[in-house]
Amino acid sequence: MSIVTRFAPSPTGYLHIGGARTALYSWLHARQNRGRFVLRIEDTDRERSTDEAVAAILDAMAWLDLDHDDEIYYQTQRFGRYAEVIEQLLAEGKAYRCYSTAEEVEAMREAARARGEKPKYDGTWRPMPGKTLPEPPAGVDPVIRFATPLDGVTVIPDLVKGEITIANTELDDLIIARADGTPTYNFCVVVDDMDMGITHVIRGDDHVNNTPRQINIFKALVEGEVGDHGRLPYYAHVPMILGPDGKRLSKRHGAVGVMRYREQGFLPDALLNYLVRLGWAHGDQEIFTRGQMIEHFDIANVQGGASTFDPEKLLWVNQTHIKASAPADLVGELRWHLARFGVADTTDPRLAEIADVQKGRCKTMKEMAEQSLFLFQEVAEYEPKAVKKHIKTATPDILAEVRDTLAALDGWDREALAGAVRAVAEANALGMGKVAQPIRIALTGGPVSPSIDDTLVLLGREATLARLDRAAAAFRSLKAG
Known part of the structure; x- marks a missing residue:
């Protein structure tokens, strides 16, 4: 069995800390098992996806050196494939055209709430034996809905949370193509994971509700059970990261894009070291090289509870990595920060020696560059x-x-x-x-x-x-x- 994982961000903003940890876990699982790590840009939301966000994500992945195998996949380049699969599901009776308006669907949901039931689409346009469907209204472009199984359960054998069972009656007939023909997220993900041979889907636990829907689409397209390798993937939903106040990590806690941490002077390996420990442990070890992370990481040992982001701990990890680094390994980041401080010529042969002298004195690479400016710039004034x-x-x-x-x-x-x-x-x-x-x-x-x-x-x-x-x-x- 060849392990294949993927990281599939939506380019609607920068790569944040939670996304970076998900990418790291996926990358480590692939590298440890000598498998493949796929990078896929899920850009079907054309209103919110931007080229700038794509560039920001790729820059962050490159800086972290989370290298991917194969080409970078873009969902917008696969619309032909999605249309082909939708036609297959329609032909097999596993999907159907729905002409209900948004207002009508909302009325169905309100009626279900009034009855004390879960609000969802009522299946008006779903073909059933002996059922006569309404006449399609003129001038209305239908959406395509997936025909979710009406009974039974969907089991998620989650590698982090354990087995999760969802009754199919809890699930809606999911829209898999909008009225304008564009496919939707939950459908595209399944086709992509199937085509790319993904064996392990490692992602945030905010996706747990999506997983049973995706598994049912998988089962409609392939034969096999979840986790039989070669057909349906294993899932591992990692818990969220909390701020010091116990609430979900956000901008108010200082949570910013990964490249902002570079600007603050953190080393990529130090940031990865800190992130890998947010939910996973190997005994009492705190400091890991990249090689040690690959050697020891086990997705099954990721804890089920949320972790708390501690900026001071991150700073300590960074300082420890700086001290332990070979001077030559610090030159790239030192050069980058010096350039940000206005040092025009950063090809100076002294950089490794500067890093060697300064590395025991600095907590960040920004600090190292700032404290080394006197070597490149005349003294403007005396303190x-x-x-x-x-x-x-x-x-x-x-x-x-x-x-x-x-x-x-x-x-x-x-x-x-x-x-x-x-x-x-x-x-x-x-x-x-x-x-x-x-x-x-x-x-x-x-x-x-x-x-x-x-x-x-x-x-x-x-x-x-x-x-x-x-x-x-x-x-x-x-x-x-």
């Missing part, structure tokens, strides 16, 4: 509080001495640089901090940076000497004034 605290009357002369000592060095390595700064401090009977902080302010504009020797190495000889000259003059002028 007033830092100047007031650390710049004394003798500081300009000390900086000039540091500048001359550094200029005399044959090499520009950490050991030599640290020794030179130390020599100036000792010659002036000062502690290292009394010399290092003015140097830091002169080079970066503020009192915080990597170690002085790291800062000097990364900034380089030419820029260091120029900034020390400028700062000494600026501080001398400041003290004189």
Whole structure:
């Protein structure tokens, strides 16, 4: 048996956190079983689907590196196939044309409510043995309805929730094609899953109500039982993600599109690590590499209850991943964030070294880029509080001495640089901090940076000497004034 999963977003907005977790679970199940992962864009809602949303979803999937197999499928490119299957169902008596207006259907539902029954379409146009159908009204384009079984039950052997049984009498005769001929969501999904050989449908539990309808359409099209692999798929409905207040995660909790998390400085593997743990566990392990997620993930171990999104926990996971990453693996995100801060040339060969120096000091890649800007941009101003605290009357002369000592060095390595700064401090009977902080302010504009020797190495000889000259003059002028 070859496992085939799919992620099938509707392009009506960005890829949100819940969708990303669903995609991740589907991707992991396929990759763990050496199966196929299908990406399908369910864009039949032409009023709400946009090209911008499609691009946003594809960008997010690419950034997360949730790679798909085969081509990307678009439902709007499969209308011919859907029409073919609808004609098949009509020919077999498993679907029928319905001429009831929306107002008439609503009246049927109101009447059912008045009788204390579940509101639904009453089957006026459904062919039945011995039943005479009304004469089709002139000038009315019918919808196509699926003839749902009138008795029996539909069983969903859910891999997360356990077996779910729905009486078919609870189900409506679903519209599978609108009056204008466009097919509907629940029908298209079935045809797609059937044609693409999907073996496992992993999706949010807001789809539970759709599943029995889809299973009945499946059974009308294929032979076999749910989960017999090769015909009908298994289902796994994963629970929703809640905000800290216990309500469904939404924008008011800060829930935004996946790419917004990139803008905030999260690593893709860190975000996936956090998402995989929202509903699944492997012992007490919190931090997972991508390979470990593939190795250990089991859809059957996904919990049935909702999970709570914790921004602080996500930040901790991200910081842990940054610290554990090889510097070269951080360069891509560092480059991206530097460009957002206006650094035009992000091909700098120092980026891996910068990442190595900064990764133990930063919680996000945005923070790393921001704290590294002094390496790419001239110091525009010196932080007033830092100047007031650390710049004394003798500081300009000390900086000039540091500048001359550094200029005399044959090499520009950490050991030599640290020794030179130390020599100036000792010659002036000062502690290292009394010399290092003015140097830091002169080079970066503020009192915080990597170690002085790291800062000097990364900034380089030419820029260091120029900034020390400028700062000494600026501080001398400041003290004189």
